[in-house]
Amino acid sequence: MEKVYRAQPGDRPLDYPSLDVPFYKNATHAPEAEAAEKLASDPVVVVAASHIVAACGQLAASVHRPFFSLVEGAKAEHVTACLQYLEASNTVEILRAAGPEGMHVDDIAHRIGELSEANDASARVDGSKLSHILRLLATYHWLREVRPDVFANNRLSALVDSGKTPEELRAAPEKKYDGTDGLAAFVAMCGDEFFKSSAYMADALLPWTERATSLRKLSNKDGAGATSLTVREPKYETPFSFAFRTELGYFDWMELPENKGRLAEFGRAMTGARLWEVAENVVDSAAFPWNELPKDSVVIDVGGGVGSTSVVLANAYPHLRFVVEDRKQVVDIAPSIWGSTQHAELLASGRVSYLAQDFFQPQPPHIDIAGVGTVSFPSVYLVRGCTHNWPDRDVQRMLRLLRDSAGPTTKLLLVEVILPLACYDDTELEDAGAAPPLPGAERTLAPAGSPLLANLGKAHASEYLLDISMMAVLNAKERTLRELSTLALSAGWKVSRVTRAQGSLWAYTTAEPA
Known part of the structure; x- marks a missing residue:
C-alpha cells in the first residue's frame, strides 16, 4: 500500500488529507496538499476508503444503543436544516476570511447581519442560537469548534465555499453561485x-x-x-x-x-451534482468508446441541462460534435454560464451547441450542425442523470421517442446510478433482455468473505438518499440493473454492455436498437 500513497516514485508517503484543514477550491495549496487531495480521489484509494466507511458504519450500527440510533434517524432533518443555514448565511465564506483560528459566534452573527440585504433589525442574528446550530454541525464534523464558541472551517465545510469574498457577497448576493462548482x-x-x-x-x-x-x-x-x-x-x-x-x-x-x-x-x-460521478469517468473509453467514433460524429445530450457533461466530453474528444437538448428556459441561460469561461471556444466553434427540445416530443427529423451539415440521426443519444427524474411510464415514452428517431447504428448511453441490492444478488437477467453474465451485474460489492452489506451500506448511502429524493419530488427513482434493463427493452432498446467505475454506483449502460 505504501506505493499507492506516494505522490511520485521516490517521494515520502503522503498523509491522507486532514479533516481539520480546509481545502478551498480557489486557493493556492502546498504541493503536498494538492497531491494528497488528488490521490484521495484515485480509484484504488476510493475503493479502500469505501470499505473502511462501510465497516465503520456497520460497526457503529451494531454497537450504538438502538434508542440513540433511532433518535439520530428520526431527527436527521436537523442536520439538513443546519447545513442549509450554514450556506444561506454565508458563514463558510465568513469563516474562510477569518482563517484557521476561527471566529467567535457573536462576531459571526454580526458579520452575517452586515452581509444581509436588509438594513434594519431583521438582519440581526442571535449569536446564542447560532452557536447551537454550529455546534451541531461540529458534532457531525462539518465544522471545528476550536475554542468555546469559536468556530472554524474544516475540509467538509470548505466544500460549500462559493469562493466569493464577503465583500463580493454583500455587493451582489444574487451572483453568489455564478462561476462556482455548484456545490x-x-x-x-x-x-x-x-x-x-x-x-x-x-x-x-x-x-x-x-x-x-x-x-x-x-x-x-x-x-x-x-x-x-x-x-x-x-x-x-x-x-x-x-x-x-x-x-x-x-x-x-x-x-x-x-x-x-x-x-x-x-x-x-x-x-455541483457532477461530483457524484467523477468527471473523468464519463470520458474514459472504458465507459464508452468515444475515441472509436468517426470524426464529426454527433452526440445528442438529451436533457443535458446547461451542458455540463457535453463540455467535459468536448474538451476530451475534439473530433466529436455535441448538441445539448433541454427545455427552452434552460438552454436560454446556458450560454451565459459558459460564455465567460475557458469553455467559451466550444460554443463559438459550434463543437457544443444547444437545441430547445422537450424529450417527451418527437425528435426533429434532422439537425443542422455547424461545419458538418444536416444530420438525420446521431451516433449516440447520451442520457445522463435524466431517467431517474421520471416514473417508469414516462421514461418508457422518452426512450421510445429516441428509438423512433434512431438510425440502425445509433447507440443509447444511459449514465445513471444503478442501485445494488443490500443483500447478495442471486437473480439473473434473462427476462430483462440481457443474457448473463452482463458486465456490471455484480452480485455484491463487498470483498469476498466479508460480513459487510452487499451494497457497502454507509459508503454508498448517498445514492439511496438520492433515490428517495427522486421519489419525494418527482415520483421517480434510481433503478436496479434489472429495472433499468427491463424498462429499456420495453422501449425498443436492448442493453448490451454495462460498466461501472471503481468505487462508484454510477454506471454506463449501452443499449442498441432491439
Whole structure:
C-alpha cells in the first residue's frame, strides 16, 4: 500500500488529507496538499476508503444503543436544516476570511447581519442560537469548534465555499453561485425543495391517513396561493405537491416566473451534482468508446441541462460534435454560464451547441450542425442523470421517442446510478433482455468473505438518499440493473454492455436498437 500513497516514485508517503484543514477550491495549496487531495480521489484509494466507511458504519450500527440510533434517524432533518443555514448565511465564506483560528459566534452573527440585504433589525442574528446550530454541525464534523464558541472551517465545510469574498457577497448576493462548482447551490436546493418535500412523504404515500385527507382539502382560503389538490394522478400527487401546494410537476413549477431564481439555482446545482460521478469517468473509453467514433460524429445530450457533461466530453474528444437538448428556459441561460469561461471556444466553434427540445416530443427529423451539415440521426443519444427524474411510464415514452428517431447504428448511453441490492444478488437477467453474465451485474460489492452489506451500506448511502429524493419530488427513482434493463427493452432498446467505475454506483449502460 505504501506505493499507492506516494505522490511520485521516490517521494515520502503522503498523509491522507486532514479533516481539520480546509481545502478551498480557489486557493493556492502546498504541493503536498494538492497531491494528497488528488490521490484521495484515485480509484484504488476510493475503493479502500469505501470499505473502511462501510465497516465503520456497520460497526457503529451494531454497537450504538438502538434508542440513540433511532433518535439520530428520526431527527436527521436537523442536520439538513443546519447545513442549509450554514450556506444561506454565508458563514463558510465568513469563516474562510477569518482563517484557521476561527471566529467567535457573536462576531459571526454580526458579520452575517452586515452581509444581509436588509438594513434594519431583521438582519440581526442571535449569536446564542447560532452557536447551537454550529455546534451541531461540529458534532457531525462539518465544522471545528476550536475554542468555546469559536468556530472554524474544516475540509467538509470548505466544500460549500462559493469562493466569493464577503465583500463580493454583500455587493451582489444574487451572483453568489455564478462561476462556482455548484456545490453551494446544491446545498441550497436540497435544503429547499427536496428537504421540504420529504416532510410530506407519509402523507403522499399513505393517502388514507387523517392528515393526508386534510391536506387534500387545502384551498385558496389559506392565503398561500394554494389550489385544491384534487388530482389523484400519482405523477402529480407527490410529497412535493403537498409541500408546495401545487398540481404542477416539479419542472413545470420551476419554470413559473416567480421561480426564476430557483431555476438558475437548479442549473448550477446540477453542475455541483457532477461530483457524484467523477468527471473523468464519463470520458474514459472504458465507459464508452468515444475515441472509436468517426470524426464529426454527433452526440445528442438529451436533457443535458446547461451542458455540463457535453463540455467535459468536448474538451476530451475534439473530433466529436455535441448538441445539448433541454427545455427552452434552460438552454436560454446556458450560454451565459459558459460564455465567460475557458469553455467559451466550444460554443463559438459550434463543437457544443444547444437545441430547445422537450424529450417527451418527437425528435426533429434532422439537425443542422455547424461545419458538418444536416444530420438525420446521431451516433449516440447520451442520457445522463435524466431517467431517474421520471416514473417508469414516462421514461418508457422518452426512450421510445429516441428509438423512433434512431438510425440502425445509433447507440443509447444511459449514465445513471444503478442501485445494488443490500443483500447478495442471486437473480439473473434473462427476462430483462440481457443474457448473463452482463458486465456490471455484480452480485455484491463487498470483498469476498466479508460480513459487510452487499451494497457497502454507509459508503454508498448517498445514492439511496438520492433515490428517495427522486421519489419525494418527482415520483421517480434510481433503478436496479434489472429495472433499468427491463424498462429499456420495453422501449425498443436492448442493453448490451454495462460498466461501472471503481468505487462508484454510477454506471454506463449501452443499449442498441432491439
